[in-house]
Every structure is written in C-alpha cells, then in structure tokens.
Amino acid sequence: MSIAIRDVREHELDSVLALNNAAGPAILPLDAARLRQLYDSAEYFRVAERDGAIAGFLIGFGAHAEHDSSNFAWFRERYPDFFYIDRVAVASRRRGGGVGRALYADVQSYAELRYPQMACEVFLQPGTDHALLFHGSFGFREVGQHAMHVENRAEHDVRAAMLMKPLCSYPWVRDTYGDALPGEPWLLHPRPVRTANRATGLRA
Template structure:
C-alpha cells in the first residue's frame, strides 16, 4: 500500500525490536489508552491473538493494534464484560497512531486488516470500547464507519470515565 506522500506502508506482526516504538506510541496516546510499560507489554503479548504494527518503507513503526480472542486470561474489565456476554469475539484492546501520522487513514488500514483476521478466525464479532463520558467524538465517528454499535456501558477509572461497549458483527 502507499500513502499520500508515496511511501510504502506495510502491516506486519509486532517484533521484539518494535517494543520501544510501541511503548512510545502508547505513551503519546495515554490520555485515551491505559498506561503500559515494558513489563505490561510483554504480559499483553503473551495473550494477544492479533499484535501488528504498520510500518513505513524504513521499517519505522507508525501505528500498532493489539486484540484478544475470547477465553484468554486478560484482566481488563472491558474485555471481561465482553467475555461474560459473547461466546466468540475479537476484542480490540488498543490502537495508537503516531501524532505525526494522524488523519491519514492509518487506523482504518489496521482495522481493515483486523477485520480480515477476525473473519479468517471465525471470531463472530469484533468488540471494542471508547470513552463516552467524556465523549471521544473522533473514536465514536471512526467506529460507526466500521459498523460498530453500542451494546452496553460501564464506568471505569474509579468512576471518573464511562465507556461505550461496542460490537461489530462479522
């Protein structure tokens, strides 16, 4: 695939050499994501079904996405909500796009790849959540374009934020 400025972009599995870049991207977006250090990243990678990065022609990580299948030991309250309500799903835990690359459709590139992965693995549905209080309007619009709809809500962050729990059927 090519981007607007003609660089070649590709998706590949997250490799150990990507960890520093992934942690930096997560930190850059931490207002919308859970904090993650190196130990937590390794813990998550042991459980993820999908852990891919989008890189440029210089193999620089521009974005990443982590997702979990049902039945794993992931400790997220949002993941556990879907586990309690859906027999088969692929849960998007986090996606981050470099602030210098936002607005170029890189998140959509990763989502299209994730949906293909979910279909190939007979996931049944793709699950996610985003903040509804305070509302993350950009995320709400983005997920609507992929056919997500609200199936529940819950309060997180010690009652300071509410998430909209979303499902997109495959």
Template structure:
C-alpha cells in the same frame, strides 16, 4: 504507503512510548504489562517499526485482567477484542487505522468469530474515535464506568456473521 507487519519484541519500546503518549484515551502500560499483552495477543500489528502506529487484539481465549475485556467475555462466547490502537500524529489521516481494522476483521472472519468488539471513551470524550468506529459499522451495546480511572466507556460491536 506504510507497511504493516507483526509486532515483535524489537518494536516494544517504540510501541510503549506511543501507547503512553495516548494514556488518556488508553490506559498507560509499563514494559512488563506490554510484553504480557503482546504475548497473549491474538493479533498484534505495527507500522513503520512501531513509529507510525500499532494495534493489539485478543480473542475470547485470552486471560486478560481488564474490566473491559471481562465485560465482553460475560456476554460473548467467541469474539475478537481490539484492546488498543494508536496512530502517531504524523501518520494520522492516511488510512492506517482503517487498514489495521481491516486486517483484524479479515482474520476474525477467517477464524469464524461472530463479532469484533472494542470500547471507546465517552468521558472524557474521544469524539474522533467514536466517529471512526461508527463509520466502520460498529454499534453501541452498552456503557461502563471504570471505577478509579475517571472514565466512562462505550462498548461497541460489529457483527461479522
């Protein structure tokens, strides 16, 4: 079983490569943007030195310039926002994403945050991610067109109350 540990500066180049491999599903980042995101993260995890996967989560106190984060911030006072997760092809199907989400949910519950939120592409479709989130108990609470990006997202939430 792959060990999960905090994402540190030593993992950034590996995580950046994995992130940008999935630029259709997530927005691509440069090194400075990833450093900023990790610096303000509420929970940042990696597996296998970042080679197997990573998860970056922010809470409602972040000052993150993202239309998706802003959408949730307009609707919730307190929340944990899963901004991005990526699992390397060789690590997929082994439960790593579920483990990442389980840790995020446990931390959010411990912090008494009432909801865990994220978004998933519906244009272009990310059917595997939609099914994954549904299986974990997330429900759609809205949709948004990301102007200039050619994407439409489905906003999802999971009540932790």
C-alpha cells in the same frame, strides 16, 4: 508511501510503548512490564509501518483468552464468542493518513475467518469523539456502557461505550470449513495462538 501491516518484533516494544503513552486520552497508559505481558499473550499484535518507522499498532484477543481487562470481562459475560480489540494507537503525525483504517482492515481480515463479531470500547470523555466517529464508520455499534476503575487518574472511574460489529463472512467460513481453515500461507497467522481451546469457531 504505502503502509505495511506486519507482526510486531520484540525489539520494537520500546517504540510501541512510547507511541501508546503519547496517544492521549483515548487509550490507557502502559508500563514496560504490562506491554511485555500483552506481547506474550496477545493473539494479534501488529504494527503499521510507513516510511521505515512504526506509525501505529493494534493488539487483540479472542474471547477465551486469559486476559485481565475489565472491559474484556464485560464482553465475555455477555457474548459467547468474539474477537476483542484491546488497544490501538496511531502516531500523531500520521493521524488522518489512513494508518488506523489499514490496521482495522487487517484485523478484520484476521478476525472474520475465526470469530462471529468484533468488540472494542471507546472512552466517553473529552477528546475521544473522533474515536466514536471512526468506529461508527467501520460498522461498530454501541451495545452498552461500562465504568472501569483506573488508578492514578483524577477521576478513577472512566466510562466507556462498549461497541460490537458483526463479521458477516464468519458464518459461511464456519459452515464451509468447520474447525480447520485451509493451510494456505495467507491464512496462517505467524503469532502463536496462546488462548485456551475454543469451544466453537475456527483456528488457523
């Protein structure tokens, strides 16, 4: 069956929460209140649907968002403009079936029209080597490491590899269209952009 990528619906947040908290050490657990906060503020929050069920999701923010992640802050201290992948998860029964790649292809098609690069992190702990390999195969490269404090973990400081990927289409889009993309339906993202006005770059 094909994979459909679409915006999350509010009534699906419980399913997203369960998927997030079953994903293992590669992603931090959430509670319902935090997920609601992400739903209300994320620039990009999409799910992958396969066989009528949610098979994965991805949440992202532009560099000028009001987002309180310490990893996001690490990137913002060093880079003026980027799109940040806050978290991505794929249901265990769907791993290896192309769901993660479909989500990354979709988020890149969104981000490369609006931002010069994409950022994310991968935790450096047992069980996350596959995540480093996955991101490396997509062109992400390590630009540093960051230790973040995590409550309710045996080891409170979790070290992450901080990864960046240049988005090669962005300079041409910026030079060609300036501050406004054409009004084509496929270019308009259905989620409202709640981030602050950007000093540079494009907005749909």
